[in-house]
Amino acid sequence: MAWTREEAKKLAEKVFANSRAPECEVWIEATEAGHTRFAANDVTTSGSARDLTIAIVSRGNGRSGTVRVNDTEEAALKTAVARSEEVMAAANVDPEWVDGLPAQKYPEIRAAHEATSKAGAPERKSGVKAALDLARGRKLAASGFSETTARWAALANKRGNFGFSASTSAGFSTTMRTEDGTGSGWAGLEAPDFSSIPAAELARRAAKKAEESAKPRDLPPGRYTVVFEPQAVSDLLGNLNSVLSRRAADEGRSFFAKPGGGNRIGEKIFSENVTIRSDPFDARVPGRPWIGSAGGGFLGFGGFAGGNFAGLPARKTTWIERGVLRNLSIDRYWAKKIEEEPLPFSGGLVMEGGTGTVEDLVAGTERGLLLTRFWYIRTVNPQTVQLTGLTRDGVWLIEKGKVVGPVNNFRFNDSPVNLLKNMEAMSAAVSTGDMVVPGIRSRDFNFTSKSDAV
């Protein structure tokens, strides 16, 4: 059920009317989501869900207590407020306490699309059918996922701060595998507007990759020049926002820490052509107008998203400019400590690209590999941002500017820092759903073993 600004305000007021703590915050997150899954060339599961999380945070005198509920009835809210106050009173004083925010000015970000909020199983069906028909006709096995979500979020506190946001997101992805199990291709896209996702085109791309990656030849692990498709770049840069922490750098426990003390802001660390921003206003990867959400999750481990960034207005920020580290994110506690302004990472990561296509990157490669995407990336060494993970859904050998044939998958042990240091060329930047990044050609990427997986 769609929420309005007034309904969110009214719910917050009901909470505040029952609040006895010096400060109280309310975070609301309501969703209406639908999805269709398909696999082994059949539709499998499909459903819709209406859900709601209301996080009530009672705060005062250095203590805070959070309670999450999903019942909007007045009696239920009253109980929840009382419980949050008791949780607050039971907590010890937080030595890193920051006061509640006064009223903020949140930016308007257009991220709600009717084509998404109105899409149901019948609307999702055409994309799913296109993938299934194509796979059945070409002796491929298709699996995939089509999803639409409408989301309403609000935050409010007793000091008069209030924000409301409506947004939508949609996604379609498909994996096609050849009958003999030696070829696999993937293509997918997420976007706020369901009608902008070319499901049939994505299915064709996945099928082509599956067929062209079949019967790969054996290639030994080692260091290779690699052409990373935008999705592969996006996979490798996935945890960059958490690495860009000023506090972790100042405390000496991050790649951006200086040995002996201090951080590396101002140092030229990456290739000259690397410029990376976060931009909540980019219509391809819009952010919400503020930092944080109602949180929650399984076992409560979703936590209270936002921490000491929670409630700060979203803003566009340049983190790396022409290879130089310009900024690191600063939460409100750390800002007080180092006497600087808080600086959140908000919205999607946007990397400046070049002008050509991935094909142009291939054409300029003497010998190297072309990669579709990665899988199961984990941090091996947080200090060097060394990661490990595997290639997936298509790896090809490039010789003298041409793709000469598919090769096996690999495990890599390397760092996105090296990707950005050893970069030789970029294609134009495109959206992968959560970031805007170019395809990249980079030298000496380290593959440590072969993977038999397809």
Place this chain on the structure above:
Amino acid sequence: MTPSRRDFLIGCGAGAAAWATLGLLPGEFLVSRVDAAELSPQMRKELAAIALDTAKKLGATYADIRINRYRSQVVTMRSQADRSTGKLNHVPSVSDGETYGFGVRALAGGAWGFAASNAVNREEVTRAAKEAVAIAKANASLRREPIRLASAGSYQDTYSTPIAKDPFSVPIGEKLELLRRAGEEAKKNAGVFLATGFIAQRVEHRWFASTDGSFIEQHVYQIAPEITATAVEQGKKQKSRTYRPHSVTAGYEAVERADLVTNARRIAEEAVNHLKAPSVTAGKKDLVLLPTHLGLTIHESIGHSTELDRALGFEANYAGTSFLTTDKLGKFRVGSEIVNFNGDRVRKESLSTCGYDDDGVKTRQFPIIKDGIFVGYQTIRDQAHLIGQSESMGCCYADSYASVPFQRMPNVWLAPGKSATTLADLVSGVDDGILIDGRGSYSIDQQRYNFQFGGDAFWEIKGGKVGPMIADVAYQSRTTDFWSACDGIGGEALWENVGLNADGKGQPGQINAMSHGCAPARFRQINVLRTE
């Protein structure tokens, strides 16, 4: 060790002013829980009748409804010196919550449909039942063959995790105080930069009714305490060591027996020694893996590869498929003859243990690997016939009322060695090897062949004896090579019920918790990397 009454009162006393604001005495809770409108059994039955009748009238051949309530609480503490004053700060975070809702599943026209909502009332249940059938019908023409369900039986039953002490009855202040003392203990070691800890607890109140005539009510309690110490060499390196008492289905007794404070001292020392330890020399080595480490290796290599939905390609678009294809069932050798794995959802305290799965199937134990041969998949009702079986192994689960139930991993555990093998026996047979504990970086490919795993504590083994700590260790192997290289498994006395809290799978993503019990085991000539 539990905090003394005196310590607890000191902890509360500091908050007297905050309690006074509420007009209460310290520690006095008037609201014992966020108890929003618990449904009466009659009301639940009425809502179930609405859902199942509506679905049937619209043409569903099968339908079920889950009306579930989840209560969770997470108490965390970070202990770290203030940058300016050097004073030891203990930074708390407490959250508590209770959410509930329902999900209706319907099989119509041979396809599945599902609809869920957090608003539990007659109108919304009616709407959702109609929508579930409409979704099924909308997709039915895309199916080449109708979905078939293995029989589940019909049960009117209840199940409750046996608990000695309700974790929700233990005051939050007592939990914070325990974590504060553990953090303080870890920080007594000057080499420790920060210590973190949490106690997470959850109870799922699941209520299930189906057109098979089942009405099943279950209360499943899960609890997970944990503490971590991190040592840092400014701008150069850092090492974290975690003490993770096995997360289990049990009450607060699991925290009380865990002795967090004494173990905080131990992990602090190990984190600091790890930071100073020399790097490993890469090459083939024998590994002796302790349960807290081996549990996750089991999860990734055996747990996921023996899921039938993966083998059939149902998860190909995200989690992946499996090298254990259906033609291998009953004949393929995965490991050496001493390797035996079972799946179950019945073993005491294991995280996936419950009475019935989300298909309404009674839970059980079943063999997965027998004498090294692959003999059984994890299955649910709509898969069994696809491999010629007539019953489900009871592995269906949804992580929320709003999530579609699907095949999830049960407890998958390694049977102990037959003789009373000790850790010393395993180590004494190693000339050049490594003893590994804890979890580090874990990564495995989408068909579960190639993996690279690290730990958070490593000791050199030379000439049959455990030596000093070493660092920067990861090992790479293939699942079948690795388990075929297993030549020693500890005896029953060393078997530990290792729990895993948050395994992700599916689209939309869902979380699941299960246990991978095991005793220490030895693996010969595994490829070790230096990760520095």
